[in-house]
Amino acid sequence: MKKIRIWDLPTRLFHWALALCVLGSFISVNVGGLYMQWHAYFGIAILGLILFRLIWGFVGTHYAKFSQFIKGPKAIKAYLQNPKNEAGHSPIAGLSVVVVLVFFGFQAILGLFTTDEIAFDGPLAKYISNEWVDIFSHLHQFNQFILIGIVVLHVGAIIFYKYIKRINLTQAMLTGDKDSQDMSVDEPISAKDDGNHQIKALVIFLMIASAFYYIFILRLGT
Numbered sequence: 414m415k416k417i418r419i420w421d422l423p424t425r426l427f428h429w430a431l432a433l434c435v436l437g438s439f440i441s442v443n444v445g446g447l448y449m450q451w452h453a454y455f456g457i458a459i460l461g462l463i464l465f466r467l468i469w470g471f472v473g474t475h476y477a478k479f480s481q482f483i484k485g486p487k488a489i490k491a492y493l494q495n496p497k498n499e500a501g502h503s504p505i506a507g508l509s510v511v512v513v514l515v516f517f518g519f520q521a522i523l524g525l526f527t528t529d530e531i532a533f534d535g536p537l538a539k540y541i542s543n544e545w546v547d548i549f550s551h552l553h554q555f556n557q558f559i560l561i562g563i564v565v566l567h568v569g570a571i572i573f574y575k576y577i578k579r580i581n582l583t584q585a586m587l588t589g590d591k592d593s594q595d596m597s598v599d600e601p602i603s604a605k606d607d608g609n610h611q612i613k614a615l616v617i618f619l620m621i622a623s624a625f626y627y628i629f630i631l632r633l634g635t
């Protein structure tokens with residue numbers, strides 16, 4: 414059985430860091446009190462991770478590129494009529510990646526303008542009127558249910574693949590590799606997950622991290 418590299422290390426690190434930060438943001442907001450500070454840190458980290466993924470979608474390796482998995486309605490329809498086991502994201506999985514990035518990104522941006530009406534304000538709340546803070550806070554509260562729905566569907570799809578289609582996608586998101594027998598592609602391309610790409614990802618990540626540290630911690634005092 415041949416193993417093919419699909420998910421490069423930066424995409425895998427992005428994925429598990431995102432999942433951990435989402436978990437952290439839900440736990441910290443439910444503990445509340447002083448942990449609201451951690452909620453803000455997790456939320457801002459999520460924003461940074463999403464920004465990283467947006468850039469990586471253009472300059473990353475083969476299967477990480479948006480052009481590889483964001484498909485039009487025609488391709489989505491064709492896939493639904495005749496589902497194949499793609500090497501990277503299927504057109505439906507690709508659509509769900511866009512949904513995750515948009516809704517989680519939206520939530521993190523809203524959070525910057527949100528208040529808990531007790532002791533904690535998002536770092537940009539002081540720059541807009543109380544009416545807008547109220548609107549953003551309500552949207553931030555409401556959007557959490559959409560996010561929970563997305564995660565339930567996401568994990569549900571992974572379980573469906575594992576137990577019904579007998580394909581372990583999680584293994585690939587952990588190790589980067591898929592078995593060639595799990596793909597209905599004759600000659601799958603291997604992602605070039607080499608040192609050059611990893612250094613490029615590290616540079617992008619460090620640029621985002623230092624810009625966010627400067628803006629949110631040093632300038633806005635989060």
Ligand code: HEM
Nearest residue numbers: 438442453456457459520521524525527528529535554557
């Ligand atoms: C994607 C990232 C984020 C997620 C998943 C998230 C999730 C949540 C959730 C589930 C709540 C509880 C809402 C409720 O039922 O009361 C909440 C509240 C809150 N979040 Fe976030 N949040 C995120 C980002 C942020 C950021 C970046 C900030 C600020 C820097 C922030 C500030 C707040 C504040 C101040 C509240 C309290 C609002 C209230 O009590 O109504 N959040 N967030």
Ligand code: HEM
Nearest residue numbers: 424428431432435501502503506510513564571582583586
């Ligand atoms: C809060 C939790 C989670 C979020 C927000 C999330 C988000 C995402 C995102 C954005 C992607 C696309 C990866 C990319 O191309 O950059 C993805 C893919 C994936 N995720 Fe998650 N994820 C979460 C939890 C999990 C969990 C718990 C598992 C496994 C048990 C998992 C397994 C996978 C797998 C296997 C893929 C690749 C799917 C495919 O082959 O098309 N995720 N996830």
